Structures are given as C-alpha cells and as structure tokens.
Amino acid sequence: MTAAAASRPSRNPFAGVDRNRRDMIIVAALLVLVVVYPLLFRFLQANLGFVPWPDTSVLIVCATFGILALGLNIVMGFAGLLDLGYVAFYAIGAYTTAFLASPHFGIHISWWIVVWVAVGAAAVFGILLGAPTLKLRGDYLAIVTLGFGEIVPIVFRNLGDFTLALPAILGGAILIGPNANLTGGNIGINPIDPPTLPIPGPWGSEIVFSNQQPTFSLYLVVALLCLTFFICVRLRDSKLGRAWMAIREDETAAAAMGINTVTSKLLAFALGASFSGFAGAFTGAYNTAIFAESFRFQTSILIVVMIILGGIGSLRGVVIGAFAVQYVNLTFLAWAAQFVNPPINSLGDTTGIELLADFNLVNYNFLIFGVILAVMMVKRPEGLFPVETARAEMHGVGISSELTGGGDTELALAEESVFEAAPDLVDQGGDPTSTAGSALMADTPPDTIRDRDLPEDTR
Amino acid sequence: MAFSDRFLEARWTTVIVFSILILVLVFRPTGLLAEKASERA
Numbered sequence: 277m278t279a280a281a282a283s284r285p286s287r288n289p290f291a292g293v294d295r296n297r298r299d300m301i302i303v304a305a306l307l308v309l310v311v312v313y314p315l316l317f318r319f320l321q322a323n324l325g326f327v328p329w330p331d332t333s334v335l336i337v338c339a340t341f342g343i344l345a346l347g348l349n350i351v352m353g354f355a356g357l358l359d360l361g362y363v364a365f366y367a368i369g370a371y372t373t374a375f376l377a378s379p380h381f382g383i384h385i386s387w388w389i390v391v392w393v394a395v396g397a398a399a400v401f402g403i404l405l406g407a408p409t410l411k412l413r414g415d416y417l418a419i420v421t422l423g424f425g426e427i428v429p430i431v432f433r434n435l436g437d438f439t440l441a442l443p444a445i446l447g448g449a450i451l452i453g454p455n456a457n458l459t460g461g462n463i464g465i466n467p468i469d470p471p472t473l474p475i476p477g478p479w480g481s482e483i484v485f486s487n488q489q490p491t492f493s494l495y496l497v498v499a500l501l502c503l504t505f506f507i508c509v510r511l512r513d514s515k516l517g518r519a520w521m522a523i524r525e526d527e528t529a530a531a532a533m534g535i536n537t538v539t540s541k542l543l544a545f546a547l548g549a550s551f552s553g554f555a556g557a558f559t560g561a562y563n564t565a566i567f568a569e570s571f572r573f574q575t576s577i578l579i580v581v582m583i584i585l586g587g588i589g590s591l592r593g594v595v596i597g598a599f600a601v602q603y604v605n606l607t608f609l610a611w612a613a614q615f616v617n618p619p620i621n622s623l624g625d626t627t628g629i630e631l632l633a634d635f636n637l638v639n640y641n642f643l644i645f646g647v648i649l650a651v652m653m654v655k656r657p658e659g660l661f662p663v664e665t666a667r668a669e670m671h672g673v674g675i676s677s678e679l680t681g682g683g684d685t686e687l688a689l690a691e692e693s694v695f696e697a698a699p700d701l702v703d704q705g706g707d708p709t710s711t712a713g714s715a716l717m718a719d720t721p722p723d724t725i726r727d728r729d730l731p732e733d734t735r
Numbered sequence: 736m737a738f739s740d741r742f743l744e745a746r747w748t749t750v751i752v753f754s755i756l757i758l759v760l761v762f763r764p765t766g767l768l769a770e771k772a773s774e775r776a
Contacts, residue, residue, distance in 0.1 A: 408761040420760050423753035430750050 310335075310498050314491040328611035330603050332490040336562065337606060338599040339497040340555050343504045345582045345598040346591065347551025350508065352580070353589035354517060355544035356524030358418040360576055361405075361425020365549040367571035368401050369394040369556025371432055374465040374566050387471035387485075391557040398553025399546040406545030410538055413527070425576050433568035436461020464567035468560050471496065486564050493562050500558060501595070504551055508591050511547065520544055574642070578605075581645050585652065587659025589666055596661055605641050613637035 293301075309316075313335065320329045330338070344366060351359045372394040376385045385393075409420050436459050440452035459465065470486035479489060485496045511517045519540045522530040531537045560566045578601065586597020616637045624632025652659070658666040739751040759767060 408757075412760060412764060416760055416764060420757050423757045427750050427753050430746075434744075434746050434750070 310494065314494065328607050330607045332494050333487060334603065334606045336490060336494050336497050338602040339501045340559055341579065341582060341598040341602050342501050342595045343551055343555040344579050345594040346504050346508050347548045348579050349583050349594045351544050351548035353583060354512065354520040354524065355541060357541065357544060358414065359421045360418050361421040362552060362579055363571050363576040364425045364428035365398040365402060365552035366556040367428050367432055369398045369553030370560035370566045371459060372397040373557040373560040374468050377469040378465055378467060380460065380465045384469055387469065387561050394553045394557035395550045399550040402545040402549025403542055406542045410541055425573060429568050429571040432459045433461055435459040462568065464565055466565035468564045470561045470564050486562055497558055500554065505591060516540065516543060581649060584649065584659060587662035590659065590661050590663045593659050593661030609638050609641055
C-alpha cells in the first residue's frame with residue numbers, strides 16, 4: 277500500500293499532506309460548493325450551458341440517495357447481509373412522516389420531532405425483519421428481504437381502501453372500515469407538512485424546507501447527509517463496526533472469537549433501516565407528498581447499484597456512487613437523449629421499426645446501469661472507490677505495483693485510467709485502522725492472500 | 736385466480752405469496768421436504 281502510494285507522488289496534489297488534514301480540506305471545499313451551488317448553478321447554466329449541470333432539486337435527490345446508500349452500506353457493506361428490500365424501510369419512514377404531519381389524519385406534529393419517530397419506526401421494522409432471518413445467509417436472506425421489500429409497498433398501497441372483518445363463521449362483524457383509508461392508496465398522502473424554521477428574511481416569515489424552496493432544502497439534506505456520514509464513520513471504527521466486518525468475513529469464526537453475532541446482525545438491520553427512515557422522512561416532507569409507486573423494487577435495486585458502483589463498504593465510495601447514479605438518471609440521460617434520440621427515431625421512421633421510432637434514451641436507464649455493472653464486475657469488481665481490503669481481496673495486495681508485476685495488464689490499465697480520472701479521490705491508500713482484516717493482511721505474504729479462498733458472500 | 740382470492744381481494748395476492756415464502760424460509764430454511772436440516776450458507 278505504501279509502495280503503491282509512493283509510486284504515484286507527482287499526480288497527487290495532496291502528497292505529503294496529513295491524511296486527516298487533506299480530508300478536512302476536501303470536505304470543507306465540498307461544503308462551500310454546496311452552499312454556493314444554487315447561485316452558481318444559474319451562472320453555470322447561463323455561461324456554460326452546453327454542459328448538463330445538475331440543478332438543485334437533482335442534487336437534493338442525489339443527497340437523499342446518499343443517505344440511503346450509506347444506510348444500505350451498513351447492512352450490505354459492513355455486515356455483509358444481502359438486502360434486496362431496503363426500500364421498504366424508506367417507505368416506512370416516509371409514511372410515518374405522512375401519518376404524523378399531514379391533514380390526512382389531522383395530526384400536525386413538527387417535522388423535527390416526526391423525523392426521529394420515523395427513524396424509530398424504521399429501526400423497529402428493521403429488527404422485525406432481522407430477527408426471524410438471523411439464521412439465513414446469502415441468497416436465502418436476499419429472497420426474504422426481497423419479499424419484504426415487495427410486501428411493504430403493496431400493503432401501503434392496499435391499505436388505502438380496506439375492510440377488516442371477522443370471518444363469516446365468527447359473525448362477520450366489521451372491525452375496521454368498511455373501506456377505511458389509512459394510506460391514501462394509489463393517490464398517496466398529499467399534502468404533507470414540510471419542515472419549517474421560524475427565521476424571517478427575504479424568503480418570508482419562516483424558512484420552509486420544501487420543493488418550493490430548493491436552496492434551503494439542499495442545505496438541510498446535505499446537513500442530514502453529513503450527520504449520517506459522520507455516524508457511519510464512527511460506527512465503522514467502533515467495536516460494533518469491527519464486529520460487523522468480522523461477521524462479514526466469516527460468521528462462524530466471528531462467533532467463535534466471542535462476537536455476539538445475533539446482537540450485531542440485529543443492530544446492523546436496525547441501524548441500516550433507521551437511516552432509510554431518515555431519508556424517507558426527508559423525502560416525504562420535502563416533496564410534501566408520497567405515493568406508494570415511488571417505493572418499488574426498482575428503487576431497492578438502484579440503491580444496490582449505487583453502493584456496488586461506488587465500492588461496497590467504502591463510505592466515500594457509496595456516497596459518490598449515489599450522486600453519480602442519480603445524476604446520470606435524472607440529468608445526464610435527459611441531456612444525452614436530445615442528441616441520441618433524433619437520429620435513432622428518424623432511422624426508425626424510415627425503416628418502419630417501431631422500437632427505434634419510439635426510442636427514448638431516458639427509458640433505458642436501467643439497461644445502462646446493468647451494462648455498467650456487468651462491465652464493472654469484470655474490470656473492477658471492488659467498485660470505483662473501494663476500501664483497501666476489498667481491493668486487496670479482489671486483486672492481491674498493493675494494487676498497482678502488484679498487478680503490473682503480476683502480468684494482469686488489463687486490470688492495471690483499468691486502475692490507471694481511474695486514477696487519472698480522479699487522482700485525489702482514488703489515491704486514498706485506505707485507512708489501515710478502519711478495517712478488520714488489514715492488520716492480518718500486512719503480516720501475510722501477498723501470494724497467500726491472492727491464492728486463498730475468497731468468501732462466497734456478496735462482497 | 737389465486738387461491739387466496741377466496742378469502743381476500745386479488746390485490747393482496749402478492750403479499751400472501753411472499754408472506755408464505757418468508758414463513759417457509761424462516762421456519763423451514765431447507766425447504767418443506769428437506770431430508771435433513773443443515774444450516775444454509
């Protein structure tokens with residue numbers, strides 16, 4: 277690792293700077309960028325309009341999914357539990373907010389309180405899902421979580437119009453209903469009270485964090501993202517975080533070493549779910565409306581794509597993955613479509629092929645993510661900004677020097693191109709104290725690590 | 736027409752199906768007719 281870092285000194289603008297200090301500089305720069313971005317966007321749009329700049333509302337969605345990706349990263353990246361139904365907790369957080377802060381039930385509790393209720397509700401459901409599935413691993417766990425992720429949005433949709441009655445044999449008395457409306461069904465719950473702060477200014481008598489005032493909403497969601505990120509960093513370095521990583525690597529061995537795997541896995545589910553509830557509470561209040569349609573299986577998959585793309589287990593990576601995927605999804609494809617669509621459509625018109633005549637690049641977003649993932653699994657399975665242990669596991673220790681020496685030039689070239697694309701971000705060298713396995717790796721000859729059996733769970 | 740439609744409306748079918756799947760996997764992780772129970776890895 278140190279040898280690899282030393283071999284690229286010239287391209288790293290932070291060479292020789294203390295890592296913590298460098299991270300602080302990067303974070304501060306990013307925060308300043310966020311603060312000025314709503315103003316900067318108008319300037320960029322006017323003067324450099326040929327580049328598809330994301331507008332503020334796109335950045336808000338990006339940051340929301342950053343929170344979701346960080347939460348899923350706890351479950352999948354740290355504890356190694358494959359969760360394909362993560363969107364369920366997002367829905368639970370959003371609906372909790374809608375129940376407690378909307379005219380739907382006539383309850384209007386301040387969002388600043390409701391958000392913690394939503395976090396708690398999501399955590400409770402995380403434990404409810406986690407407890408019965410403790411003995412399941414790998415693909416079996418994936419199926420159960422997938423089923424849970426399918427059930428929850430459908431239940432929320434169906435509870436818009438339902439009647440709970442005793443069976444006819446017991447008298448058929450109606451317990452709830454008839455035709456009770458708990459969740460608004462397909463119409464959803466609209467409106468929801470947005471978060472407000474009683475600070476008067478040019479914007480009115482109070483700040484409203486809704487999509488009517490995207491600038492303030494951006495500041496709020498970035499603050500929430502920073503809070504989530506900070507908690508995740510502390511969790512990763514905590515005793516619990518190291519227990520999760522030990523479970524991820526080998527659950528049986530972790531249990532034999534005295535780790536309470538039951539508590540650790542339940543906490544992973546609960547904490548992962550609570551961040552999802554956090555994001556859900558913000559989304560519901562920011563959009564001032566929620567619909568069961570927005571919590572489909574696709575959304576779960578999108579979050580999984582984000583963390584795999586960014587580098588599973590890497591906090592920096594999954595946030596960048598979330599921003600990248602949502603930026604492509606919401607801004608880039610629409611921008612690229614105006615160049616790609618017309619020639620394909622006219623080709624379809626002349627040849628009479630309907631598929632081409634109706635072609636719209638935006639509708640092919642999941643195909644594009646699928647291709648990107650497939651290519652990534654071949655070229656860079658550990659993600660764009662991986663943690664050091666994942667990279668070492670996939671390629672052998674000391675990535676660039678080892679690989680060029682090892683003769684696998686294709687992978688080395690892929691490495692190099694990414695280093696060139698974002699040298700300051702990729703050249704982290706990893707945090708040796710952050711991961712459970714790195715101390716072990718440092719003392720093990722590279723060949724042993726490369727040849728050992730990799731764990732078969734989803735890394 | 737799904738069997739559960741006799742008791743519940745058809746829009747609940749997916750919920751019933753996945754609930755049964757989850758319950759089976761939780762209580763009989765090796766499947767309904769597994770010869771011997773071993774921990775699924």
